Amino acid sequence: MSTKQTLAGVVLGTSLLCLGAANALAADETLRSLAEKNNIYIGAILNSQWFSGGLPGNYEQIHKTQFNIVVAENEMKFDATEPNEGQFNYGNGDRMVKYAKANGMRVRGHALAWHSQVPGWVSQKYSGKKNELLRVLKNHIEKVVGHWKGQIDEWDVVNEAISNNEPMWRSQSVWYQGIGPEFIDSAFVWTHAVDPDAELCYNDYNLEQGINPKAKAGFLLEQVKRWVANGIPITCVGSQTHVEDTTTDKHFIGSPDSLRSLAKELAKLNIKLKITELDIGFKSGINVSKSDLERQGKTFREYLDIILEEPNADTYLIWGVSDKWSWLGGLNRQKGLIYDDNLKPKPAFDSIMVRLQNFEPPQDTTKQDTTATDTTKTDTTKTDTTKTDTTAQDTSKQAIAHLGSLEALSMHFAGRTLSVTGAVAAKVEVFDMQGRPVFSAKGVNGSVELKGVSEGLYIVRVRSGSTNLTQKIAIK
């Protein structure tokens, strides 16, 4: 068939095998819709610019369309919620909770006990005074958790209490110095007493280095075993996962496989693993190429694979939406998120989108739900029992029938020629099964030849206006 602009009646090519009819042509798929299909949460912070009103309108539109879980970048930390002793400030947190509930999103509370962003009055008045510090921390937790009881689905009860340099507690902490490590146990008990339905996490970074006892994750694992044995009500570990692109930044310290090994150990303890602050940055000041961005997309997908594949992992939260408003500059890193400075999706967005579109949950795998019913999402098992029969014979018929039923945008194939119906200047993108782009064309108003695409399995995505269509194909 020629590549001229012809639309009508192209029959699905016999050389083409359409797989996964249930996945084909799912218009308007988003990270959120696919996360919910796979019974996981994908989210991003509401960053501080959102609270101060300094963002373009489409930031929030993207956020609520693409994500089903949210956390405040700074606005629910100790210094924001109790800036002066006994004076509590819930305004920003209330705004975020209202936004989340209005958009059916799960809510993370971050963070109750942390060495950083503690208001000055705590140290100035109570440094080294154990009983006073216990009273202050208990009161803070009871007031803040009590204010949002039943509205915050999970809390970072304790954040970053482990030293970065050797397997021991972080000493530079007003809580550790004044109380000792038992402030952690108490914080979990106090939080659970106020809101027994909330999931309670210990949250930290650099947990992607493996679980040998000398590694941070190894030390943490030993503490989790002790907490669980002692009946401390911890239900989850948050891995912040602020990592760097290992090719351009030689401070490589972690890997998805290492984090997965932690997830597997935590599963034995019936503890969930959550990715809570993901960004994959490049060293500041270097030129980031297209292939760098595609490699970044592969790494984003490898971390997502943990959440999709490990039964006790359910959250993939990115510490920002757009590179333009990321904290990473402070860490001498750049471009660590999935949308660029102009809020356009990067290859990392495509990579995780395609992964979600073609993820087939292993049979009889149900996401581990070790805690209270989630107030914001219907619970479905990971095994999708609604998948239609995907044998080639039936699928082709269903696919053709489905194509025929679409009034607007639709796509047809013959050989290597893609024909797009009902589109104006559609954008066509083809990805391999690892999420790497292999072909793209813009302004397609009819047919386009998928030139240079070798034989194999692919995901085709056609975008026209606000409509996305995707389909799995095998080109022979």
Ligand code: G3I
């Ligand atoms: O609110 C003040 C503002 O009034 C003032 O004008 C401005 C200039 O000094 O500072 C503003 O406070 C800043 C705050 O972010 C809110 O924007 C602080 O200086 C700044 O240090 C703070 O940085 C935050 C950082 O935590 C603090 O440790 C980042 O935005 C935030 O992304 C980052 O998030 C942490 C997680 O909570 C825990 N895991 C690591 C992660 C990255 O550090």
